Amino acid sequence: MNTKTFLEAFHQNNKINFRALKEGQKPLNLNGYYNQYIEDKLKQLNNQGYDVYFVVNAGGTKKEQINKINAFFIDCDCGKDDKGNYFNLDIVKQYKQRVLKRVQEFGLAPSFIVDTRNGYHVYWLVNNANVEEFEEVQKKLIHYFNSDERVFTAQFIMRLSGYYWTKDIQNKYLCTVYQYNDVRYNANDFIQHLNSKVPDFVPEKKKVSTKTTVPKPCSIDNSNEHIDAIRRLDVAKMKELLCNKFDKKLPSNADISRVRGMGGKKENNNKDNIYLTYCSHFYPTPFKASNRADLKHIIYTKLCINDFLGVNDGMFKCVLHNDSNPSAHIITLKDGTQLYKCFGCGFKGTITTLVEAIARCNKVEAVEFIKKVYDIELVETENQKRIKEMLKENIEYIMSEQFEKEYPDLFKIVKRYIPYLVCLNELAIQNVIDDDLLSDNKAIFFSSIRYIARYLNNNNIGRTNNRVNLFAFLGLLEKLSKESIPEKYLQKAEAYRKDKYITSYYAIPSYSYYCLNEANRKAQTFKQKNMTMTAWSKELLVRSLNQDEADKVYVQQQNEELSKASEQFAEKATKIILDLIENQGYCTEEQIIKQIRGRKEDKKVKLKRCLQEILESYNLKRVKANKVLKEKFGIASKGYPFLIIKETEE
Ligand SMILES: [Zn+2]
Numbered sequence: 001m002n003t004k005t006f007l008e009a010f011h012q013n014n015k016i017n018f019r020a021l022k023e024g025q026k027p028l029n030l031n032g033y034y035n036q037y038i039e040d041k042l043k044q045l046n047n048q049g050y051d052v053y054f055v056v057n058a059g060g061t062k063k064e065q066i067n068k069i070n071a072f073f074i075d076c077d078c079g080k081d082d083k084g085n086y087f088n089l090d091i092v093k094q095y096k097q098r099v100l101k102r103v104q105e106f107g108l109a110p111s112f113i114v115d116t117r118n119g120y121h122v123y124w125l126v127n128n129a130n131v132e133e134f135e136e137v138q139k140k141l142i143h144y145f146n147s148d149e150r151v152f153t154a155q156f157i158m159r160l161s162g163y164y165w166t167k168d169i170q171n172k173y174l175c176t177v178y179q180y181n182d183v184r185y186n187a188n189d190f191i192q193h194l195n196s197k198v199p200d201f202v203p204e205k206k207k208v209s210t211k212t213t214v215p216k217p218c219s220i221d222n223s224n225e226h227i228d229a230i231r232r233l234d235v236a237k238m239k240e241l242l243c244n245k246f247d248k249k250l251p252s253n254a255d256i257s258r259v260r261g262m263g264g265k266k267e268n269n270n271k272d273n274i275y276l277t278y279c280s281h282f283y284p285t286p287f288k289a290s291n292r293a294d295l296k297h298i299i300y301t302k303l304c305i306n307d308f309l310g311v312n313d314g315m316f317k318c319v320l321h322n323d324s325n326p327s328a329h330i331i332t333l334k335d336g337t338q339l340y341k342c343f344g345c346g347f348k349g350t351i352t353t354l355v356e357a358i359a360r361c362n363k364v365e366a367v368e369f370i371k372k373v374y375d376i377e378l379v380e381t382e383n384q385k386r387i388k389e390m391l392k393e394n395i396e397y398i399m400s401e402q403f404e405k406e407y408p409d410l411f412k413i414v415k416r417y418i419p420y421l422v423c424l425n426e427l428a429i430q431n432v433i434d435d436d437l438l439s440d441n442k443a444i445f446f447s448s449i450r451y452i453a454r455y456l457n458n459n460n461i462g463r464t465n466n467r468v469n470l471f472a473f474l475g476l477l478e479k480l481s482k483e484s485i486p487e488k489y490l491q492k493a494e495a496y497r498k499d500k501y502i503t504s505y506y507a508i509p510s511y512s513y514y515c516l517n518e519a520n521r522k523a524q525t526f527k528q529k530n531m532t533m534t535a536w537s538k539e540l541l542v543r544s545l546n547q548d549e550a551d552k553v554y555v556q557q558q559n560e561e562l563s564k565a566s567e568q569f570a571e572k573a574t575k576i577i578l579d580l581i582e583n584q585g586y587c588t589e590e591q592i593i594k595q596i597r598g599r600k601e602d603k604k605v606k607l608k609r610c611l612q613e614i615l616e617s618y619n620l621k622r623v624k625a626n627k628v629l630k631e632k633f634g635i636a637s638k639g640y641p642f643l644i645i646k647e648t649e650e
Pocket residue numbers: 318319320321323328342343344345346347
């Protein structure tokens with residue numbers, strides 16, 4: 001069915017209000033007949049990444065303008081996963097099938113079902129409904145279908161069939177009419193039918209914030225022994241249930257080696273994993289987690305939630321709400337985390353969150369319960385404890401007033417980034433690895449820069465990287481080369497990878513006198529050499545300091561030469577500087593970049609990276625202009641810019 005026919009079913013040949021939305025852009029409203037002009041315009045916007053909608057009811061775009069109700073409708077959307085990504089189409093398909101089933105159960109054939117990638121928009125065309133009735137009907141439909149709660153206002157916009165869903169621009173999806181039935185309902189008949197389906201539902205009159213939804217108390221499935229044991233936090237019973245289950249199923253040798261080889265290869269199907277550990281005849285010793293991150297990694301990725309809850313694989317009836325059809329399932333995220341997700345009640349959570357919900361306990365109790373059920377021990381060595389104390393001291397110190405007083409130059413440079421430094425120390429506390437690497441009193445941990453960025457709540461990876469590199473330059477953090485890490489930790493780092501990005505290895509020393517004194521000295525150098533964070537790069541370090549300093553910071557790229565382009569830029573800049581000084585005795589950075597082609601901001605940064613080296617190579621210096629200098633060089637302009645002049649001047 002084409003878009004024109006679709007729209008005519010709602011609006012006949014009247015004018016229609018369209019809206020085009022794109023994240024970060026102003027919403028665009030269009031009003032008119034769906035003619036070639038409007039169509040071209042909407043298609044054009046759609047191609048530019050706008051999603052295209054229409055106001056379903058007639059009269060305007062505001063509630064008070066709506067004068068004719070054209071349809072009742074719902075938006076069934078399966079949402080996003082824990083990481084904020086859209087579900088893959090296989091999962092969406094399962095969801096859609098349940099929606100169709102529910103629509104069938106409802107009993108009144110919809111006029112349209114529009115396929116919208118993440119679900120369906122379902123419409124029932126109506127005659128003779130008023131706005132008040134509309135809202136009430138919509139709320140009941142939302143309740144019955146568990147559909148999008150926002151879809152109850154008379155002026156609501158819905159996705160226009162025949163246009164692309166563009167929220168993920170790489171994977172556009174054409175929204176089309178999936179089902180069409182030539183039906184139109186009388187409002188009274190529809191309402192009567194709806195009321196028979198949801199007899200005891202009274203829409204809430206009170207309008208609190210529409211954004212926050214109060215979690216409904218869970219109604220727990222009492223027929224399931226597992227759930228009952230979890231509810232009572234009964235460790236012994238849980239062990240019994242799980243052991244019984246797996247005694248029946250004899251594990252293969254492969255299963256056992258997999259258990260022993262934990263920390264080896266990433267295992268997609270980790271079903272046969274850790275639960276074998278407490279079945280004493282397979283693996284008699286408890287499983288040891290060497291730090292908190294390790295513990296969480298085991299809990300989130302190695303335990304099979306289906307077995308824990310005593311439910312089957314695939315879709316199963318939710319244990320948290322009165323579920324007549326299976327609407328819950330377990331998904332495995334990219335990092336291996338297993339997540340329980342229910343389309344019915346909307347619950348989404350890890351195994352610990354499940355325990356919190358079922359047993360109504362706090363996080364500590366939930367983690368303790370899981371640890372005991374699966375015999376997971378958090379074993380910390382004396383060394384680890386000592387290192388953690390050291391890191392806590394670090395944090396306390398950098399947040400103290402003494403820091404600024406004792407190391408003012410260092411403080412000046414890092415003060416903006418203190419939260420970063422605190423976070424990195426925190427990250428080290430959680431991830432500090434055990435014993436043998438800790439001999440020289442440093443906390444060693446590994447992470448990808450992206451994970452650090454996320455942890456620091458900064459999505460700009462490059463900037464996060466620069467800050468980490470600044471700390472490395474100052475010696476507040478050490479970057480370790482892969483070669484210096486023992487094989488067993490490399491394996492572990494690989495197994496723990498939170499994402500597909502390169503893992504880096506870090507060491508944080510104690511921020512004691514010699515460490516901070518040295519850092520303070522480096523901070524002075526930073527200033528003397530006119531180094532800035534905007535120009536921060538390997539090139540800046542190589543050119544302003546030396547290769548050694550750069551290598552310490554850029555551990556993974558030690559043998560990479562500077563790019564040809566940057567060499568060319570430096571050569572060109574050198575020539576311009578020398579020419580200008582030859583002719584007028586001085587030059588400014590402004591004058592230099594004027595003579596080089598390219599974007600001004602780029603040029604500025606590039607110049608900063610190579611300037612110090614040029615100054616030192618040709619006995620030049622960068623000084624702020626003063627009256628004497630301005631007079632000497634005949635500078636008439638206002639202000640006192642930085643000048644590049646010969647070392648021997650003045
Ligand atoms: Zn549920």
